[in-house]
Amino acid sequence: MADAAQSTPETDNRLVNFPITFYAITMGLFGLTLALHAASRVLEWVGPFSNIMFWVSLAVFIIITIGYAAKATVYPSALKAEWHHPIRATFFPAASISLLLMSVTFLPENEGIANILWIIGAVIQGVLTLAIIGRWIGHKPFEYSHINPAWFIPAVGNVVVPVAGAQLGYTEISWLFFSGGLMFWIILLTLVMNRLIFHTPLPGKLLPTLVIMIAPPAVAFISYLQLSDGVDAFAHILLNLGYVFALIVMTQFPRIAQLPFAMSFWALSFPVASLTIASFRYGALAESQAHETIGIILLMVLVVVIVVLTLRTLLAIARGQICLPE
Numbered sequence: 001m002a003d004a005a006q007s008t009p010e011t012d013n014r015l016v017n018f019p020i021t022f023y024a025i026t027m028g029l030f031g032l033t034l035a036l037h038a039a040s041r042v043l044e045w046v047g048p049f050s051n052i053m054f055w056v057s058l059a060v061f062i063i064i065t066i067g068y069a070a071k072a073t074v075y076p077s078a079l080k081a082e083w084h085h086p087i088r089a090t091f092f093p094a095a096s097i098s099l100l101l102m103s104v105t106f107l108p109e110n111e112g113i114a115n116i117l118w119i120i121g122a123v124i125q126g127v128l129t130l131a132i133i134g135r136w137i138g139h140k141p142f143e144y145s146h147i148n149p150a151w152f153i154p155a156v157g158n159v160v161v162p163v164a165g166a167q168l169g170y171t172e173i174s175w176l177f178f179s180g181g182l183m184f185w186i187i188l189l190t191l192v193m194n195r196l197i198f199h200t201p202l203p204g205k206l207l208p209t210l211v212i213m214i215a216p217p218a219v220a221f222i223s224y225l226q227l228s229d230g231v232d233a234f235a236h237i238l239l240n241l242g243y244v245f246a247l248i249v250m251t252q253f254p255r256i257a258q259l260p261f262a263m264s265f266w267a268l269s270f271p272v273a274s275l276t277i278a279s280f281r282y283g284a285l286a287e288s289q290a291h292e293t294i295g296i297i298l299l300m301v302l303v304v305v306i307v308v309l310t311l312r313t314l315l316a317i318a319r320g321q322i323c324l325p326e
Contacts, residue, residue, distance in 0.1 A: 014322075015070060015075065015323075016071065016075050017078075017323040018067050018068055018323050019088065019091075019263070020068065020088060020094070020095070021088060021094070021263055021266075022067070023064060023091065023095045023098055024094050024263070024266040024269075024270070025060060025269075025313070026098040026101075027094055027098055027101065027269070028269025028270045028306060028309070029053065029057035029060055029061075029269075029306070030061075030098060030101035030104075031101065031269060031273025031274060031302075032053050032057075032302055032303070033050055033105055034050075034104060034273065034277055035277050035280075035298075036299070038276070038277045038281060039280055039295065041280065042280065042295070043296070054105050057102075057105075058102070061098055061102065065095075068095075086142055086143075086146040087148065087150060087206070089135070090150045090153050091150065093125055093129065093132070093153050093157040094153055096121045096122075096125035096157055097125065097160055099120055099121030100117075100121040100160045100161060100164065102121075103115075103121060103164040104163050118165055118168055121161075122170075125157045125161060125177070128154065129154045133154070144199045144200075147192055148209050149192055149209040149211075149213050150212060151192065152189075152192070152212050155181045155182075155184040155216060156215050156216050157181070158181025159181035159182060159185070159216065159220045160223065161173070161181075162174035162175070162178050162223040162226050162227050163226060165177070165226075166223075166227050174223070174226070175227060178220070178227060181220070185217075185220070189216075204259050205262050207252070207256050208256055208259070208262075208265045208267045209264060210252055210256070211256075211268045211271045211272070212271055213245045213248070213271070214245045214249060214271035215275075217238045217241035217242040217245065218238075218242035218275040218278045219274045221238035221239045221282075222274070222277055222278055222281060224238060225281060225285070230285065231282065231285055231286060239278055242274075263316075265312070266309055268305050269302070269305055269309060272301060272302045272305060276295055276302055277295075280292065280295040
């Protein structure tokens with residue numbers, strides 16, 4: 001298979017290198033869609049933009065899924081190699097997270113489609129989480145250089161499940177995913193902070209993944225609101241941890257901004273979106289104008305991030321800098 005891949009035209013070689021990490025794009029786009037929807041309660045004029053972003057996000061998800069399905073069909077050995085990669089494997093749940101986010105976007109208008117998407121997304125998420133954690137525990141030795149904030153993605157996916165799941169009536173299953181996600185977030189946070197403080201710094205391509213640390217508490221806050229009766233002390237802790245990690249990440253932003261563009265920069269999008277949504281949700285529940293203002297500021301940052309990432313991605317595609325061997 002490797003020899004065949006070397007003898008194929010350049011277009012086919014691009015297919016071999018079509019990465020699972022592309023699903024980070026759809027996570028960010030669906031995150032922006034939901035952030036705009038949350039903002040529409042404060043800024044009514046952004047409502048139509050949420051609808052536009054929904055269709056854009058759906059189209060991009062379909063394109064990426066077709067591309068990756070083609071890779072899996074034509075070059076199954078390339079998919080297997082990616083699955084066994086110590087870093088890229090953690091991005092496989094980005095596909096199921098995108099399905100779960102898609103379910104949330106469908107929920108207000110079409111509960112039937114939302115239910116189907118949620119079931120598919122939750123099943124895939126559960127299987128991928130168990131498979132990845134199973135590999136972490138006993139099948140392959142990992143080095144500290146492999147640990148990075150992208151390892152949060154399986155845990156983040158679990159706490160996304162209740163956002164639509166609780167509204168669809170899957171309360172107990174939602175609590176199951178939420179509990180597991182929260183536990184492994186704490187475990188992985190300890191490991192990641194240990195690596196960041198006491199071991200070698202993250203390489204340039206992985207430095208943007210630091211922003212992922214914002215997502216677990218922010219998404220957990222949104223999910224917890226769906227599972228609980230209102231904003232209690234634990235909800236306050238989750239929301240404010242999101243702000244704490246945002247401030248910590250800001251201290252590293254000058255280093256991130258100096259890096260050349262890579263697809264890993266899409267890791268910036270979904271965490272900012274999740275904290276934006278959390279801010280608007282708390283602002284609405286607590287009637288806090290301060291949090292609504294924070295939400296507006298974060299939304300502006302998110303829009304700038306998505307626009308810049310989209311332009312840089314399109315430019316990279318035009319220059320043939322996408323889907324290259326590592």
